[in-house]
Amino acid sequence: MSMGRGEAMTRPQSAQQGIIPGSIPLFAGHPAPDLLPAHGIGAVLAGWDERPPLRAFNYGDEQGDPLLLDFLLARLNGIETLGIKRDNLMIVPGSTGGVAMITRLLTQAGDTVLVDAPSYRDALHIFRDQGLRLRAIPIDAEGPKLDALEAELERLAAEPARPRFYYVVPNFQNPSGITISEDRRRAVIERSKAHGFIIVEDDVYSDLRFAGKAPPSFYALAGGENVLRLGSFSKTLAPGLRLGWLVGSARQIADFGASGILRMGGGANPFCAAVVAEYCRSGAWSAHVDWLRGQYQARRDLALAALENAMPDGVSWTHPQGGYFIWLRLPDMVDVDTLERRAQAEQVYFANGRGFFAEPAMGAQHLRLSYSYLSHDKLRQGIGSLGRLIAGLSG
């Protein structure tokens, strides 16, 4: 993970790149080792001893592995009535790879994009790498604040400038854990039509819903127009596969497929895609996701109970209905950098709120906790330490 331009240099290099042995990495937004289906994936590979699928070893179709595309098509059309066809779908090298491709092909340095405040840190990195101007829309428990969105769009129209796209994480957002309500989704789509921007919907957590019903996707609500929708196998299978998918109009998908890198090398990660296609077609993925929901829900419950126990007055936090993250607001007198230094001295690492804002200063009272990686004991211990340190700093 590289530092994006403008991000506060808040975490030591070693913790950036991995997990320090013996530490409590509350920042780690990936699956715990015991939640990875290594044996199931290993079994697919063992079966290849006898009959290796040769397509896995060569350059592939620009849109991606055909069997994986067929599997995803049936699955996505089964979850929502989307009417997605083969030419609306492609495989990408992880959702991040999809965001990078969209950014590279749809924007130029100096263009403006809309992001939430806060938003997913690594997407902000990609936008900064491309030299984009970020305009941030504050969110509340329901999603983007519409008056702030309206005001930003008016400011841009006066410049005059038009955002190229609005990047959103619709379900169990990274970092806040919130889900954008159906009303807000409809309102954002309305504004996108009026102001001529695309919505990039980075939906990597929707399969990890613990309770309640998901609002329809932006893609479904917009009838598939001017929405690019990303998904990923990272959160429900394994990040190391570097595999995700992109849904868009036939025209957009054809344009992406015709980009230089895909013309030369074919679609994303043919080897991994062939392994995953076989794993998914056997029914193993669906069973694994069902099991994972229970595992993450238990970790979420434990984290919320530990927060209730450990946090002093003046600290508040979100109660996500799925996904990986809880977002904390610190009392006004507690600065997140000071807390971070004290926590690190006790080998407790969290994600500093500053990294999730286009304007890092806005994160000075925030931090993100992840419950996806740690054992129950470590989660309890890490949250307990934070509570004690915050109480000390609150005076």
Ligand SMILES: Cc1ncc(COP(=O)(O)O)c(C=O)c1O
């Ligand atoms: C919103 C969001 N998008 C994308 C990713 C990464 O997905 P991938 O591994 O498919 O690139 C993450 C992981 O933290 C995320 O939170």
